[in-house]
Amino acid sequence: MVRKLTSENPESPENPDTATDIRLVVLDMAGTTVADGGLVERAFATAAGELGVEPGSADHAEKLDYVRATMGESKISVFRHLFGEETLAQRANSAFEKAYGELVEGGLIAPIDGAREAIGELTDAGRTVVLTTGFARVTQDAILAALGWQDLVPLTLCPADAGGRGRPYPDMVLEAFLRTRAADALRQVAVVGDTSYDMLSGVRAGAGVVAGVLTGAHGDTALRAAGATAVLGSVAELPSLLRGVGP
CATH class of the missing domain: 3.40.50.1000 (HAD superfamily/HAD-like)
Known part of the structure; x- marks a missing residue:
């Protein structure tokens, strides 16, 4: 309605x-x-892990909360906020896009x-x-x-x-x-x-x-x-x- x-x-x-x-x-x-089906959060977990953010840690939870709050924003902008340095943000973004793409190709959308x-x-x-x-x-x-x-x-x-x-x-x-x-x-x-x-x-x-x-x-x-x-x-x-x- x-x-x-x-x-x-x-x-x-x-x-x-x-x-x-x-x-x-x-x-x-x-x-x-x-x-x-929540692929953004799954891909984020992969990207964060590649940059040393431990799953289950307070740092991981804080970063995931920010990802959820900023759904819809350009992903590179999100990673710039989370990781600060441009090189780290680019690494995280590349890992995220790769992980998300693989999930998409797996038929999960x-x-x-x-x-x-x-x-x-x-x-x-x-x-x-x-x-x-x-x-x-x-x-x-x-x-x-x-x-x-x-x-x-x-x-x-x-x-x-x-x-x-x-x-x-x-x-x-x-x-x-x-x-x-x-x-x-x-x-x-x-x-x-x-x-x-x-x-x-x-x-x-x-x-x-x-x-x-x-x-x-x-x-x-x-x-x-x-x-x-x-x-x-x-x-x-x-x-x-x-x-x-x-x-």
Whole structure:
């Protein structure tokens, strides 16, 4: 069920005319359109171990808590915070991406129920869909290949495609807006994700709809606190929201 839109501004997505005017939809991948079953934490454990962080230690627990809190952020940015030195951050990031890629190739991911159908419905309605991620390009491509989604949408973006800054910065949303030319104004853009960082990136970009989904890292309270204009059970409800269907 589509949950209540929070904005009281008459120009907000609560107005059906605004919601149905969305021309570009920027969708997160892991946790939003892709179920990865906790692979981020498993890959982090591998990366941390390579840098000498002992599983079960207080240091490991503290770092894992930070990884959980910053789900959606560019992974290299997370490792820069955790390990400080650039060489260590790069080592950790490379180990993480390698471990995650191997897990993906092992068949441990799947589409969120109804995600592919929702993307098809959005496309059939004349909206352009872009998929974004906080992972590196090699990992994003591995996910797309594992799902058979290489040709599902006209554009996929990772932080490196937008100057290196991932979420919570608005750069990938703005890059999608500029590259696709699908919308005339940023109010015609919808940003959808499962983390507070996804919400912040949409708000900072000036997107007309910033929708959280409850299939990933963060819950209703965190998503709304970060600026979600709507919270959905899953991305499968997004086409209905953009048709202006209320609760």
